[in-house]
Amino acid sequence: MGDLMGSTMHDVARLASVSIKTVSNVINDHPHVRPDTRDRVLAAIAELDYRPNLSARGLRSGRTGVIGLAVPALRENYFAELADAIIRAADARGLGVVVEQTSGDRERELQVVAGGRLRLTDGLLFSPFTLGQNDVKSLSTDFPLVLLGERIFNGPTDHVAMHxxxxxxxxxxxxxxxxxxxxxxxxxxxxxxxxxxxxxxxxxxxxxxxxxxxxxxxxxxxxxxxxxxxxxxxxxxxxxxxxxxxxxxxxxxxxxxxxxxxxxxxxxxxxxxxxxxxxxxxxxxxxxxxxxxxxxxxVGSEQIAATAVDLLIERIAEKGSRRPPRTVKPDFRIVRRESTGFPGTG
Structure with a gap:
């Protein structure tokens, strides 16, 4: 039986007598696929046991149970801890996370928001580093997207920012x-x-x-x-x-x-x-x-993570909704420790 190392999308396309693009459209639940073609592709996927990180239920619902997270650099402690918090928040809600490191590269960030780097995910959490306010139109995507950070404001997506x-x-x-x-x-x-x-x-x-x-x-x-x-x-x-x-x-x-x-x-x-x-x-x-x-x-990183995941889950559930974008800023607190004369280490 096939798996990621066995049967491929090419095999599915050949068995179903369709193009690879059509197989991709079925996997991603694109609306403009004829019902008989969709059924044929799904039957081929089932016969070959081709599973691109999706369950049969996921294929039919258009959901993968996986979200994407794109951050500038996991080597930076803040983003490493944010990614950890997001993964834990997603796991608590029954979701997996695929992490993409953009390395502060503008072309990579543009590819991410164009949907070209994180495939087979239900939606994306995106923290830009090079994209700025002039790139706000790039966030007008056809998939659920929640913005993190302080590079772009008043965009077309939900946004979790800091005070x-x-x-x-x-x-x-x-x-x-x-x-x-x-x-x-x-x-x-x-x-x-x-x-x-x-x-x-x-x-x-x-x-x-x-x-x-x-x-x-x-x-x-x-x-x-x-x-x-x-x-x-x-x-x-x-x-x-x-x-x-x-x-x-x-x-x-x-x-x-x-x-x-x-x-x-x-x-x-x-x-x-x-x-x-x-x-x-x-x-x-x-x-x-x-x-x-x-x-x-x-800055409330745990709350940022949980809020971002919850906003994305809502957008995934209501895909196609025209509800206005929301901006959320979790609470902050000053943690006083020895470097300013306080004994606390919490």
Whole structure:
């Protein structure tokens, strides 16, 4: 009997006397297939026991029980933990997940939203990295799609986003509350254009917090990098120290940058938090176990995952519905740990 290594779509097409495209249309439940042709293809699939990750029930219903998830980079802790949370949320609802890493490549992202990379899935959760507001029309797809992240707003799909600006403002206000006034921010964009991004929204929160405290924004404390990794975080802190720029706190635009900052501060024998307090963003697991443990913004990743999966399930169930797109922003909280003078590690 056939399986993925035995019978192929070509075999099904040959037995049913149809084209491979017709077999694909039947598998994906395209509406414009004649009933007798559909029955013939399904009979061939059953005879050959051809199972492209679909059950016979799935073929007839047009459902695979599998959703797609496309993220920029699984090597980045935030996306790895988000993928884990989405897989667990999907599993609890009886769904499997196929993960696609786009590697921040524009063509890959365009292929993903065109349905060309994640086949045989019921719908897609998509976190873009290179696509921006000017690409909003690319999200007009003929399959269920839920957008994640802060690259595109007011699009035609459901969208699960973060309270980036208000949570960043709360993070900086936490530093202000413990008496810090020379607050460096690391991970900003070198040149801010018209495109909205996580970096630009979080920088807005930083500026609003300082302005609310009557503190003038010092451009020498705003450090940019195209990369949000450990090395970039350490490098920006070393630059501040080598230049002699005075600072008593660091707001890192993500936790990985913050962990790099902790390393550079430790190398320079600066005490944390006595000399420099540090807060990150995303509340990844690693922040709990750094030494000292790092304060962070918990953006509600578990809630983001569960909400995104539930929205996608609704769209799959009501395929073809013209219900207006929804935007959901889960709650956030400031997690206070040793890097800002608190004993908590939770």
């Amino acid at each position: 980036n600006t208000s949570s960043a403002r709360a993070a900086v206000e936490h530093l202000l509350d413990i008496g810090r006034r020379r607050i460096a921010v690391i991970g900003a964009e070198a040149e801010r254009g018209d495109e909205v991004s996580s970096a630009s929204l979080r920088l807005d929160g930083y500026v609003l917090a300082l302005e609310g405290a009557g503190i003038e924004v010092d451009q020498s404390l705003i450090r940019s990098s195209p990369h949000w990794n450990h090395s970039a975080g350490a490098s920006m802190i070393r630059e501040l120290i080598e230049e002699g720029t005075a600072f008593d706190a660091v707001f890192a635009l993500n936790d990985t940058l913050g962990l790099g900052a902790l390393r550079a501060l430790g190398e320079s024998r600066l005490r944390i938090p006595e000399d420099v307090a540090v807060i990150g963003f995303d509340n990844i697991d690693e922040a709990r176990f750094s030494l000292p443990s790092m304060s962070s913004v918990d």
